[in-house]
Amino acid sequence: MSNVLFVKANDRPYEQSISVQMYESFMNAYKAANPTDSITELDLFKEDVPYYGNDAITGLYKASQQLPLNDAEERMVNVIDKYMDQFLAADKIVIAFPLWNLTAPAPLITYMSYLTQSGKTFKYTAEGPIGLTSGKKIMLLSARGGDYASEGKQYIESGIKPVKAILGGLLGIPIEEVVIEGHQEFSDRAADIISSGLVHTQKAAAGF
Ligand SMILES: Cc1cc2nc3c(=O)[nH]c(=O)nc-3n(C[C@H](O)[C@H](O)[C@H](O)COP(=O)(O)O)c2cc1C
Numbered sequence: 001m002s003n004v005l006f007v008k009a010n011d012r013p014y015e016q017s018i019s020v021q022m023y024e025s026f027m028n029a030y031k032a033a034n035p036t037d038s039i040t041e042l043d044l045f046k047e048d049v050p051y052y053g054n055d056a057i058t059g060l061y062k063a064s065q066q067l068p069l070n071d072a073e074e075r076m077v078n079v080i081d082k083y084m085d086q087f088l089a090a091d092k093i094v095i096a097f098p099l100w101n102l103t104a105p106a107p108l109i110t111y112m113s114y115l116t117q118s119g120k121t122f123k124y125t126a127e128g129p130i131g132l133t134s135g136k137k138i139m140l141l142s143a144r145g146g147d148y149a150s151e152g153k154q155y156i157e158s159g160i161k162p163v164k165a166i167l168g169g170l171l172g173i174p175i176e177e178v179v180i181e182g183h184q185e186f187s188d189r190a191a192d193i194i195s196s197g198l199v200h201t202q203k204a205a206a207g208f
Pocket of ligand 1: 010012016017018019020097098099100101102103143144145146147184
């Protein structure tokens with residue numbers, strides 16, 4: 001039995017949101033294929049995820065050195081520890097999010113900052129960073145209205161790229177992904193793009 005953490009980073013309604021539909025499709029197919037797994041849902045827009053800044057950075061440093069924390073630092077460290085413990089307890093993590101204004105929604109960026117802790121989830125070495133977690137894998141589910149497959153557009157896509165760089169590159173966790181893209185750019189083919197993308201999402205869930 002696996003512990004599976006489902007992270008949703010989109011507060012738009014199901015009917016209007018492709019990445020929310022991907023989240024639900026994946027969840028239903030996953031549960032059907034793995035009925036005894038333990039599922040935890042994390043809806044980031046409903047959570048208290050304060051910006052990652054000096055209270056977090058200094059608080060985490062002080063906590064690691066057993067130094068006294070002020071109230072704001074202690075609050076941040078408690079918030080971060082809660083999400084870190086939940087992440088570390090998961091064997092599999094599924095993250096669904098849209099591309100908005102060329103990037104990922106802010107709560108997801110904040111959440112990933114909480115997880116990016118040198119000495120806990122990764123460490124720097126002379127050969128570069130190495131991950132400190134083991135046995136995990138991550139599925140990214142993302143939708144974007146434009147098609148970024150072409151070489152000319154790939155470089156401006158900054159939504160899934162930083163998520164893969166942090167969780168896959170820095171934390172060293174194997175990443176799988178399903179992307180539905182181009183349904184707004186090619187609106188005449190939107191229905192096909194979305195329906196085949198959702199079928200692909202369900203297949204990915206059954207094999208995850
Ligand atoms: C505020 C906003 C900004 C968006 N910015 C982009 C963008 O930069 N590039 C793009 O291809 N699509 C963009 N889109 C379209 C979404 O990527 C598209 O709706 C996609 O399906 C993801 O959103 P959804 O999961 O809520 O449907 C944007 C949509 C919204 C609402």
